[in-house]
Amino acid sequence: MIKVLIPYHLQTLAGTGPELELNVPPPYTARAVVQALEARYPTLRGAVVEHASGRRRPKVRFFACREDISHQCMDSPLPDDVVAGREPFIIIGAISGG
Amino acid sequence: MSKIRVLAGTRKGAFILTSDASRKQWTIDGPHFGGWEIYHMAASPVNPERLYASQTSDWFGQIIQRSDDGGKTWQQPGTPPGAATTNEFGMPVGESNKFTYDTSEQTGKPLTTHQWYDGTPHPWEFKRVWHLEPSLSDADTVYAGVEDAALFVSHDGGANWKEIAGLRGHDTGINWTPGAGGMCLHTIMLDRNDPNRLFVAISAAGAFRSDDHGKTWKTITRGLVSNYIPDPTAEIGHCVHRLAMHPARPNVLFMQKHWDVMRSDDSGDNWHEVSGNLPSDFGFPIAVHAHEPETVYVIPIKSDSEHYPPEGKLRVYRSRGGGDEWEALTNGLPQENCYVNVLRDAMAVDTLDDCGIYFGTTGGQIYCSPDGGDHWHAIALNLPAVLSVEVQTLD
Numbered sequence: 334m335i336k337v338l339i340p341y342h343l344q345t346l347a348g349t350g351p352e353l354e355l356n357v358p359p360p361y362t363a364r365a366v367v368q369a370l371e372a373r374y375p376t377l378r379g380a381v382v383e384h385a386s387g388r389r390r391p392k393v394r395f396f397a398c399r400e401d402i403s404h405q406c407m408d409s410p411l412p413d414d415v416v417a418g419r420e421p422f423i424i425i426g427a428i429s430g431g
Numbered sequence: 432m433s434k435i436r437v438l439a440g441t442r443k444g445a446f447i448l449t450s451d452a453s454r455k456q457w458t459i460d461g462p463h464f465g466g467w468e469i470y471h472m473a474a475s476p477v478n479p480e481r482l483y484a485s486q487t488s489d490w491f492g493q494i495i496q497r498s499d500d501g502g503k504t505w506q507q508p509g510t511p512p513g514a515a516t517t518n519e520f521g522m523p524v525g526e527s528n529k530f531t532y533d534t535s536e537q538t539g540k541p542l543t544t545h546q547w548y549d550g551t552p553h554p555w556e557f558k559r560v561w562h563l564e565p566s567l568s569d570a571d572t573v574y575a576g577v578e579d580a581a582l583f584v585s586h587d588g589g590a591n592w593k594e595i596a597g598l599r600g601h602d603t604g605i606n607w608t609p610g611a612g613g614m615c616l617h618t619i620m621l622d623r624n625d626p627n628r629l630f631v632a633i634s635a636a637g638a639f640r641s642d643d644h645g646k647t648w649k650t651i652t653r654g655l656v657s658n659y660i661p662d663p664t665a666e667i668g669h670c671v672h673r674l675a676m677h678p679a680r681p682n683v684l685f686m687q688k689h690w691d692v693m694r695s696d697d698s699g700d701n702w703h704e705v706s707g708n709l710p711s712d713f714g715f716p717i718a719v720h721a722h723e724p725e726t727v728y729v730i731p732i733k734s735d736s737e738h739y740p741p742e743g744k745l746r747v748y749r750s751r752g753g754g755d756e757w758e759a760l761t762n763g764l765p766q767e768n769c770y771v772n773v774l775r776d777a778m779a780v781d782t783l784d785d786c787g788i789y790f791g792t793t794g795g796q797i798y799c800s801p802d803g804g805d806h807w808h809a810i811a812l813n814l815p816a817v818l819s820v821e822v823q824t825l826d
Contacts, residue, residue: 380491385531392490426490
């Protein structure tokens with residue numbers, strides 16, 4: 334199981350808390366995590382990656398093992414600690430306020 | 432006894448206000464979708480319990496919500512009749528947020544770019560739904576005006592959306608440019624007498640009309656003068672803020688433009704200015720009295736860089752003669768130190784015998800006049816910034 338942390342707006346959309354556990358089939362990639370997330374919570378379709386292009390939305394970033402992997406290819410392998418469930422795959426919305 | 436339901440979209444959620452016909456005591460229900468921007472909510476004229484909402488976020492995109500019980504419960508539409516409404520994990524299965532531009536050859540002129548602020552070509556990118564306009568004859572049909580400017584329609588209650596691509600296929604489409612708020616299609620008007628006729632307005636492209644149910648479009652900008660563009664009388668480039676019509680007289684249109692209040696008596700073919708004695712002819716919303724087609728309301732804003740009422744006085748202006756001569760309506764509205772804005776979709780009317788006028792402000796107030804504008808009172812004081820107001824008169 335891969336642990337996934339999602340931000341508040343996605344929690345309200347999916348009706349969940351912040352931490353999810355997803356059964357992700359190999360290959361273990363960011364794309365596979367997002368696809369598993371959308372399959373489990375269909376209301377999140379289009380909210381993390383764009384419908385038309387499948388690209389990560391511009392104000393969304395992905396972190397794994399405290400590293401920003403947003404600009405890696407979404408088909409790159411995830412770190413072993415994420416795959417093993419020891420570290421979360423984190424989806425973050427850009428911080429703003431004022 | 433009749434009941435009034437006000438649908439308010441705000442920066443941080445949706446609110447539903449209800450009252451009996453006296454319009455004195457109001458109940459506020461919400462926030463629905465707390466934390467999300469609700470650009471617009473609209474009710475079907477065929478089935479008043481059918482509501483549509485545009486829930487949107489710069490971060491997480493566009494969601495369409497639907498209610499079939501007047502806003503008590505909501506769902507993302509998209510579940511076929513008889514099918515389970517949740518998946519094996521108990522989660523909603525709706526998928527109604529897919530707005531993809533039509534780039535097929537069948538549209539004739541699939542467009543890939545419009546003009547960016549600096550004049551360079553820019554790809555068409557979907558951002559959000561600004562306005563929802565339910566069909567006059569079918570509760571499951573609803574139109575959506577979106578940014579970047581395009582018109583979509585759903586015939587299945589908001590589950591699936593298809594672009595009416597002829598609009599972007601207009602010869603001028605490649606030269607449309609965004610206004611400061613984005614290139615949004617914010618006004619959709621349907622003609623009760625002619626189901627093939629549609630009107631739309633786009634900032635900052637202009638206004639358009641179709642007489643063949645969206646297949647082809649023509650610009651309806653003759654007579655508009657915009658001194659802030661290189662050619663003040665150009666076919667496109669006018670920043671139309673809002674259109675309004677009386678449903679019984681759809682050939683007479685009113686327009687609040689970036690500057691100027693305008694009127695057309697021939698379905699938009701020709702326009703003339705009716706700003707008259709307004710203290711400022713800049714503003715966003717414009718509305719027509721439910722029973723008096725020549726009675727029009729605007730809310731002047733000081734200027735395009737100072738988005739607040741002139742002199743800090745919140746005044747609705749009413750013309751009983753279709754423009755030119757306007758009277759200030761101030762009874763019950765703040766007349767000092769008021770610096771809120773009123774956005775384009777944030778004014779509406781009810782259809783009770785004594786027509787009620789409503790508007791919401793960026794300061795979070797919603798005001799109601801139960802007597803056509805003579806007297807006003809706040810029916811909500813401290814909401815998030817109000818983006819849109821729609822009103823239902825329920826029997």
